[in-house]
Amino acid sequence: MEKLIITAAICGAEVTKKHNPNVPYTVEEIAREAESAYNAGASIIHLHVRYDDGTPTQDKERFRECIEAIKARCPDVIIQPSTGGAVGMTSEERLQPIYLQPEMASLDCGTLNFGGDEIFVNTENMIIEFALKMNELSIKPELEVFDKGMIDTAIRLHKKGYIKAPMHFNFVMGVNGGISGEMRDFLFLKESIPEGSTFTATGIGRYEFPVATMAILTGGHVRVGFEDNVYISKGVLAKSNGELVEKVVRIARELGKEIATPDEARKILGLGV
Ligand code: KMH
Ligand code: ZN
Numbered sequence: 001m002e003k004l005i006i007t008a009a010i011c012g013a014e015v016t017k018k019h020n021p022n023v024p025y026t027v028e029e030i031a032r033e034a035e036s037a038y039n040a041g042a043s044i045i046h047l048h049v050r051y052d053d054g055t056p057t058q059d060k061e062r063f064r065e066c067i068e069a070i071k072a073r074c075p076d077v078i079i080q081p082s083t084g085g086a087v088g089m090t091s092e093e094r095l096q097p098i099y100l101q102p103e104m105a106s107l108d109c110g111t112l113n114f115g116g117d118e119i120f121v122n123t124e125n126m127i128i129e130f131a132l133k134m135n136e137l138s139i140k141p142e143l144e145v146f147d148k149g150m151i152d153t154a155i156r157l158h159k160k161g162y163i164k165a166p167m168h169f170n171f172v173m174g175v176n177g178g179i180s181g182e183m184r185d186f187l188f189l190k191e192s193i194p195e196g197s198t199f200t201a202t203g204i205g206r207y208e209f210p211v212a213t214m215a216i217l218t219g220g221h222v223r224v225g226f227e228d229n230v231y232i233s234k235g236v237l238a239k240s241n242g243e244l245v246e247k248v249v250r251i252a253r254e255l256g257k258e259i260a261t262p263d264e265a266r267k268i269l270g271l272g273v
Helices: 027-040 060-073 091-100 124-136 148-159 183-190 205-217 241-254 262-269
Strands: 006-009 044-047 078-081 104-108 140-145 168-173 198-203 221-224 231-233
Touching: 006 027, 006 241, 027 044, 027 060, 027 241, 044 060, 060 078, 060 091, 078 091, 078 262, 091 124, 104 124, 124 140, 124 148, 140 148, 148 183, 168 183, 168 205, 183 198, 183 205, 198 205, 205 221, 205 241, 221 241, 231 241
Parallel strands: 006 044, 006 221, 044 078, 078 104, 104 140, 140 168, 168 198, 198 221
Antiparallel strands: none
16 A cells, blocks of 8 residues: 655744744744654655744745755755745745755645635646746646646646646645535545546645545545644644644554655655656
């Protein structure tokens, strides 16, 4: 049976120290959180970065610093910078970290409401532009889908030659404005991706561990982390990203699933081929 890839989304762009004081902002804090997740069993770090005051940025040099600090502590971990950044950023801003030549990067496959008056914009032309740049740089996109129609978009862009197979999806479930994290919706997404694809599933807030469990049971992979949820259990703040990853590892072991190392994750995802 294929091993489980755990991605840790350690920082995000929206969550703050007011939500959980352990959310990392500085380079040192980001490296600390990456290490805690890696030591617990994460093989991929989905990376957003911040300035020291917590402001999200896609600045290439800030990414470089953070990636170097993470690699100093976790030399073999897979770094997956975000190209989603924060709501309101331009495409140019968002794309900066791909020029550091990471192995993977996120590629958001559609526009959605993001709570209140916020709209996370990903037009079709933007998706094509991001996909083509990632192809040029041999970066494997993780296709972020917040709704079923975004899977259809990815498949259509694959048929037009913009997105390469095998595709790797991330079902982000439970964002206000996107699909919920209920089992019916999870199965709908899972059954909608092409054969030969891989998927990770991410549950936002209270959906984090139920969605993780559904993914483990159905041969998928899992993402957890402060970007998505700051609680280890109802009303109890997580001490670290590592604590969230440890909980997934415990669930996986109970269900008879082994955890992939970064090199095993590279093989499963076809990185570097
Ligand atoms: N921060 C969100 C607006 C991604 O990383 O690609 C977008 C996001 C998705 O987090
Ligand atoms: Zn993200």
